[in-house]
Amino acid sequence: MNPEIATVLPPYAQPPLNPGRIAELLRKYDRQGPRYTSYPPATQFANVEVSRYLDALADGKCQDPLSLYIHIPFCSSPCYYCGCNKIVTRNRVQVRHYLEHLRREMALLRLQSSLHQRPVTQLHLGGGTPTFLDDAELTELVHLTAHYFRLVQDENRDYAIEIDPRTVDRSRIELIRGLGFNRISLGIQDFDPQVQKAINRIQPVDMIERLVGDIRARAFGSLNFDLIYGLPKQTLKSVEDTLREVIRLAPDRISYYNYAHLPERFAAQRAIHTEDLPPPGVKLEMLTLVIRTLTDAGYLYLGMDHFVKMDDPLAIAQANGTLCRNFQGYSIHKAEDLVGLGVSSISNIHGMFVQNAAQLNTYYQALDENRLPVVKGRESTQEDVLRRDIIQQLSCYRFLDIARIEREYGIDFEEHFNLLLPELEQLERDGLLSLATPGKLFVSAEGSLLLRNICMVFDEYLRQDTPSKPTFSRVI
Numbered sequence: 001m002n003p004e005i006a007t008v009l010p011p012y013a014q015p016p017l018n019p020g021r022i023a024e025l026l027r028k029y030d031r032q033g034p035r036y037t038s039y040p041p042a043t044q045f046a047n048v049e050v051s052r053y054l055d056a057l058a059d060g061k062c063q064d065p066l067s068l069y070i071h072i073p074f075c076s077s078p079c080y081y082c083g084c085n086k087i088v089t090r091n092r093v094q095v096r097h098y099l100e101h102l103r104r105e106m107a108l109l110r111l112q113s114s115l116h117q118r119p120v121t122q123l124h125l126g127g128g129t130p131t132f133l134d135d136a137e138l139t140e141l142v143h144l145t146a147h148y149f150r151l152v153q154d155e156n157r158d159y160a161i162e163i164d165p166r167t168v169d170r171s172r173i174e175l176i177r178g179l180g181f182n183r184i185s186l187g188i189q190d191f192d193p194q195v196q197k198a199i200n201r202i203q204p205v206d207m208i209e210r211l212v213g214d215i216r217a218r219a220f221g222s223l224n225f226d227l228i229y230g231l232p233k234q235t236l237k238s239v240e241d242t243l244r245e246v247i248r249l250a251p252d253r254i255s256y257y258n259y260a261h262l263p264e265r266f267a268a269q270r271a272i273h274t275e276d277l278p279p280p281g282v283k284l285e286m287l288t289l290v291i292r293t294l295t296d297a298g299y300l301y302l303g304m305d306h307f308v309k310m311d312d313p314l315a316i317a318q319a320n321g322t323l324c325r326n327f328q329g330y331s332i333h334k335a336e337d338l339v340g341l342g343v344s345s346i347s348n349i350h351g352m353f354v355q356n357a358a359q360l361n362t363y364y365q366a367l368d369e370n371r372l373p374v375v376k377g378r379e380s381t382q383e384d385v386l387r388r389d390i391i392q393q394l395s396c397y398r399f400l401d402i403a404r405i406e407r408e409y410g411i412d413f414e415e416h417f418n419l420l421l422p423e424l425e426q427l428e429r430d431g432l433l434s435l436a437t438p439g440k441l442f443v444s445a446e447g448s449l450l451l452r453n454i455c456m457v458f459d460e461y462l463r464q465d466t467p468s469k470p471t472f473s474r475v476i
């Protein structure tokens with residue numbers, strides 16, 4: 001974002017603590033919607049020419065920073081709440097086969113583009129379970145990546161890995177740090193033993209405490225906890241107890257997601273008994289409890305499920321206008337272009353989105369035939385670019401500089417978004433935003449809890465009547 005925006009940003013009001021008012025608003029606005037880690041959302045991807053992707057890659061300059069995402073799809077046991085693209089297996093031979101194909105994908109990209117010359121300022125290993133790989137395999141993967149891409153050493157790089165706490169010990173943490181990772185995200189979900197049993201993910205709090213100690217001792221740049229509310233067997237009391245442990249362990253960043261129960265879409269969720277799920281009213285109270293407790297404990301509510309310590313680089317980036325949102329959630333704006341490697345990964349090169357095959361067989365077959373495993377994607381239209389800019393700005397800064405949008409895109413905002421004005425006015429009447437200052441849209445403290453709903457107003461695709469509407473998670 002440009003410095004101009006930073007000068008007009010409102011002071012970030014923390015979300016309000018009036019539970020009655022929040023409940024009323026959340027009840028009114030609870031509906032399905034995308035999380036806007038991309039716009040258009042991946043549900044809009046369709047057939048795409050790989051050559052168009054290669055053309056987009058060719059447009060990048062050698063010095064342009066690059067973000068890399070590598071997907072490791074394997075997990076050793078299923079967590080029942082899971083909606084990720086993963087393969088549950090104990091068969092370690094699969095890893096060898098997968099690493100070999102990742103190598104082929106990297107080699108093909110190196111052969112067909114100049115990506116390898118660009119400094120990788122951000123690297124993210126996600127899954128599945130990246131730590132399903134043993135020490136030798138993890139080392140091999142990082143060496144492969146360093147062979148085919150330009151990894152950088154400077155401490156400002158963001159090299160992150162998602163860790164399943166059940167798969168690592170102190171020596172593995174040391175190895176991960178030694179391999180160059182400086183950010184860790186731990187999948188916690190909930191500390192209550194009953195809840196852990198109901199989701200098939202047992203990881204006692206003392207195990208996490210030891211792990212946090214090991215991570216702190218290795219001076220990682222940041223530690224993130226992933227947590228979920230709305231899980232089976234969760235109660236207000238169990239969430240309160242979990243929050244107490246979270247605050248005691250003091251991660252730098254916290255992602256607190258809403259559990260989306262979509263058993264018709266995710267087979268693993270069929271193991272969850274619907275009667276064990278907290279009813280919507282209780283879920284609502286959980287959300288307000290989470291926000292109140294974490295903000296009281298000194299965390300900044302960044303927006304859309306994320307909390308950070310006040311001195312965290314993401315908090316600073318929000319204040320100085322360098323925050324962005326991508327497939328991994330909030331991030332500091334370090335690289336425009338993202339290349340995703342591995343099954344189901346998504347790349348974004350100058351607004352040209354492509355996605356790899358989601359099935360291992362299709363992914364392997366393409367690479368065996370020396371083809372990039374891209375199966376779908378989308379080239380952004382000028383309208384997509386405009387709306388993406390608006391959605392990014394709202395989700396990162398809870399503010400929209402309408403005057404800048406008009407200048408940059410050569411539009412008259414009221415005329416261009418004429419059809420949306422009644423919705424924006426309704427949101428204003430409900431106190432979620434203000435249009436009172438000419439040329440500016442400010443999201444209120446209440447509105448910051450419903451950022452997804454405000455972004456949804458600008459989502460052209462949600463309005464389209466398609467025969468099979470995609471299913472998104474609910475806002476609450």
Ligand code: SF4
Pocket residue numbers: 074075077078079082083084086127128129164187
């Ligand atoms: S939640 Fe993570 S570890 Fe559990 S099954 Fe899903 S991808 Fe695997």
